[in-house]
Amino acid sequence: MPQHSPRDLPEGDPFGAAALPYGIFTTPDAPDRPRVGVRYGAYVLDAAAAAAAHGSPHAPLLARPTLNALMAAGRPTWQAVRAEIRTWLDGSEDHFHPLDEVTLHLPFEVADYVDFYASEHHASNVGRIFRPGAEPLTPNWKHLPIGYHGRAGTIVVSGTDVVRPQGQRKAPADEAPTFGPSLRLDIEAEVGFVVGTPAPENTPVTLDGFRDHVFGVCLVNDWSARDIQAWEYVPLGPFLGKSFATSVSAWITPLEALDAARTAPPERTHALLPYLDDSTAEPGGIDLRLEVTINGEVVSRPPFSAMYWTAAQQLAHMTVNGASLRTGDFYASGTVSGPEPDQLGCLLELTAGKGPYLADGDVVTITAWAPGPDGTRVGLGEVTGRIVPARDGSGTERC
Numbered sequence: 001m002p003q004h005s006p007r008d009l010p011e012g013d014p015f016g017a018a019a020l021p022y023g024i025f026t027t028p029d030a031p032d033r034p035r036v037g038v039r040y041g042a043y044v045l046d047a048a049a050a051a052a053a054h055g056s057p058h059a060p061l062l063a064r065p066t067l068n069a070l071m072a073a074g075r076p077t078w079q080a081v082r083a084e085i086r087t088w089l090d091g092s093e094d095h096f097h098p099l100d101e102v103t104l105h106l107p108f109e110v111a112d113y114v115d116f117y118a119s120e121h122h123a124s125n126v127g128r129i130f131r132p133g134a135e136p137l138t139p140n141w142k143h144l145p146i147g148y149h150g151r152a153g154t155i156v157v158s159g160t161d162v163v164r165p166q167g168q169r170k171a172p173a174d175e176a177p178t179f180g181p182s183l184r185l186d187i188e189a190e191v192g193f194v195v196g197t198p199a200p201e202n203t204p205v206t207l208d209g210f211r212d213h214v215f216g217v218c219l220v221n222d223w224s225a226r227d228i229q230a231w232e233y234v235p236l237g238p239f240l241g242k243s244f245a246t247s248v249s250a251w252i253t254p255l256e257a258l259d260a261a262r263t264a265p266p267e268r269t270h271a272l273l274p275y276l277d278d279s280t281a282e283p284g285g286i287d288l289r290l291e292v293t294i295n296g297e298v299v300s301r302p303p304f305s306a307m308y309w310t311a312a313q314q315l316a317h318m319t320v321n322g323a324s325l326r327t328g329d330f331y332a333s334g335t336v337s338g339p340e341p342d343q344l345g346c347l348l349e350l351t352a353g354k355g356p357y358l359a360d361g362d363v364v365t366i367t368a369w370a371p372g373p374d375g376t377r378v379g380l381g382e383v384t385g386r387i388v389p390a391r392d393g394s395g396t397e398r399c
């Protein structure tokens with residue numbers, strides 16, 4: 001049944017009271033006034049307007065063009081605001097806007113961006129393709145969550161077109177590199193974690209500190225130009241092959257909404273150093289069911305519960321050297337791939353390195369949901385993007 005009023009939430013809607021993700025939106029009558037919204041079914045609750053109408057002390061955190069002020073306010077405030085929002089859901093209908101009548105914006109100002117490599121299935125598959133003949137997993141892989149620093153300034157909100165990147169490519173058999181549009185443009189289905197509470201330098205975040213620092217979770221597509229990447233990445237890792245654009249969903253799901261989806265990570269095959277040892281910590285895995293479609297056709301259903309390294313371990317690792325955390329720091333899980341052939345999170349793996357990769361005009365959409373309390377579902381929204389031709393206008397066939 002379509003939702004004619006915010007009060008008619010359809011049974012089983014994944015954007016019910018158990019989810020309540022945050023975003024930043026504008027309405028056509030006030031395009032210059034981005035503010036905090038909360039998704040409820042097919043509607044966006046204007047949290048700033050509802051807070052003002054209810055005399056909430058948190059109104060100033062919500063009448064903002066990004067989530068950063070709310071994110072910086074810390075976990076007790078996140079809990080208080082979420083509890084208040086639940087009481088506003090049956091308030092004035094004037095505070096709700098149909099989702100298809102609003103514009104959604106990049107929900108937070110990104111500070112630093114790190115991308116990890118936490119799926120054993122993905123890392124092994126990619127290792128076999130990129131480094132045939134070598135051990136697929138490097139000797140450090142089971143001892144630390146491998147990551148690299150990405151480009152914060154090119155993170156874009158879902159719905160933004162992605163211009164096919166250009167750069168140097170050189171296949172092993174080529175005599176010299178050539179310059180041009182990437183011919184092996186790929187996706188990476190990932191889950192992102194948004195830091196709210198900062199941490200000063202030289203105070204590493206423990207596994208238990210994860211909940212106090214991470215505000216919420218979103219979906220990520222780490223677009224990857226495999227030809228550029230394969231030629232440039234030795235020895236310092238990914239650079240221009242990934243820095244042209246990274247798409248994130250418009251909705252940030254509060255960590256608390258995923259409590260019922262917590263699950264034990266895969267069994268650890270190697271003893272971990274104390275700061276990463278999660279054998280006695282609360283279950284660090286999260287049961288998120290991702291689905292990847294290209295031009296409307298499902299190509300994969302990657303299970304996030306299969307990730308070897310957890311988001312809590314990644315945060316502990318990121319800060320163990322004394323590095324500080326800022327509000328808006330953002331880290332992505334790494335490509336989510338499961339053990340089955342229909343659970344792989346990128347075309348490199350789905351096509352065993354042979355392609356085809358993305359063609360101009362292709363639309364890639366990643367969605368996900370998690371089990372919520374009492375048999376409900378918690379939707380994570382979607383991250384979508386369309387490939388548009390390289391800036392030099394050269395046509396690129398499906399390749």
Ligand SMILES: O=C(O)/C=C/C(=O)CC(=O)CC(=O)O
Pocket residue numbers: 115116117118119122126127130188222233238333334335
């Ligand atoms: O060289 C490799 O093994 C591959 C590296 C990546 O593609 C990096 C990356 O983005 C990792 C990930 O998403 O899991």
Ligand SMILES: [Ca+2]
Pocket residue numbers: 115116188190222334335
């Ligand atoms: Ca990645």
Ligand SMILES: [Mg+2]
Pocket residue numbers: 150221222223224242243244245246
């Ligand atoms: Mg990227």
